[in-house]
Amino acid sequence: MQQPLVITIDGPAGAGKSTLGALLAERLGYLYFDTGVMYRALTLVALQAGLDLTQPEPLEALAQQVLIEVVPPTQSDGRQYTVLTDGQDVTWAIRSPEVERGVSLVARYPAVRRELIRQQQQIGLRGHVVLVGRDAGTVVMPDAPLKIYLEASLDERARRRTQERSGDEAQPLEDVRSAIARRDSLDAHVLRPAPDAVILQNDGLTPEDEVAWIMDYIARHG
Ligand SMILES: Nc1ncnc2c1ncn2[C@@H]1O[C@H](COP(=O)(O)OP(=O)(O)O)[C@@H](O)[C@H]1O
Numbered sequence: 001m002q003q004p005l006v007i008t009i010d011g012p013a014g015a016g017k018s019t020l021g022a023l024l025a026e027r028l029g030y031l032y033f034d035t036g037v038m039y040r041a042l043t044l045v046a047l048q049a050g051l052d053l054t055q056p057e058p059l060e061a062l063a064q065q066v067l068i069e070v071v072p073p074t075q076s077d078g079r080q081y082t083v084l085t086d087g088q089d090v091t092w093a094i095r096s097p098e099v100e101r102g103v104s105l106v107a108r109y110p111a112v113r114r115e116l117i118r119q120q121q122q123i124g125l126r127g128h129v130v131l132v133g134r135d136a137g138t139v140v141m142p143d144a145p146l147k148i149y150l151e152a153s154l155d156e157r158a159r160r161r162t163q164e165r166s167g168d169e170a171q172p173l174e175d176v177r178s179a180i181a182r183r184d185s186l187d188a189h190v191l192r193p194a195p196d197a198v199i200l201q202n203d204g205l206t207p208e209d210e211v212a213w214i215m216d217y218i219a220r221h222g
């Protein structure tokens with residue numbers, strides 16, 4: 001396979017998509033773009049505006065109005081990128097438990113998805129991009145030459161997220177596991193590998209192992 005111009009990485013929460021996506025993009029000199037950020041940013045703005053997340057129409061209108069931008073990091077505080085909504089830095093705010101609880105409800109509305117997918121496709125079509133999400137390979141960029149579907153067991157994903165959130169943000173493993181399981185079931189409507197996706201189960205693999213495996217896969221399918 002020639003170096004694929006668009007690589008998609010999909011899979012459930014905590015499977016390691018962002019970690020792998022960022023590493024792979026760095027290795028290839030590509031843009032890394034996490035589509036989940038857009039759903040999170042829209043959810044945050046809706047919550048800030050006091051919208052009821054069970055009512056689709058105002059959310060659909062908001063999806064058309066709000067300007068969501070993802071730009072290179074503007075601060076050295078561990079962020080992979082900076083997220084702006086109408087110019088306001090919301091990089092960490094979109095990771096809050098409130099957003100985490102609401103995002104999969106917002107992401108279920110077809111008109112919301114249509115608008116955000118349209119914006120994601122504009123980024124994908126530029127090429128030299130690793131696009132990460134749930135439906136990046138099935139809907140956003142179905143012609144991508146390399147599609148990866150990452151899987152890890154629920155226990156492993158819960159462990160990873162619990163480890164990631166220590167200190168002030170620490171949550172019991174059981175709570176993290178049930179929050180992930182709830183999101184898995186709300187996301188089930190989009191959560192499936194594209195027919196031509198490479199499925200990578202990564203319990204027991206490191207992100208470096210995965211990158212090596214993918215680079216080898218690209219070389220072998222030349
Ligand atoms: N292959 C892996 N092995 C172990 N831990 C991983 C692996 N990939 C990611 N992680 C860790 O698991 C957590 C969740 O990964 P992340 O990339 O945020 O998942 P996702 O984007 O799929 O939700 C992070 O703390 C990350 O460092």
Ligand SMILES: Nc1ccn([C@@H]2O[C@H](COP(=O)(O)OP(=O)(O)O)[C@@H](O)[C@H]2O)c(=O)n1
Pocket residue numbers: 012013014015018035036037039040103104105107132133134135136183186187190
């Ligand atoms: N392409 C996408 C990306 C995210 N989402 C939604 O947005 C939520 C947050 O996505 P995310 O990628 O930030 O989540 P994590 O896997 O990083 O926890 C998901 O649980 C989905 O509900 C989606 O529906 N489609």
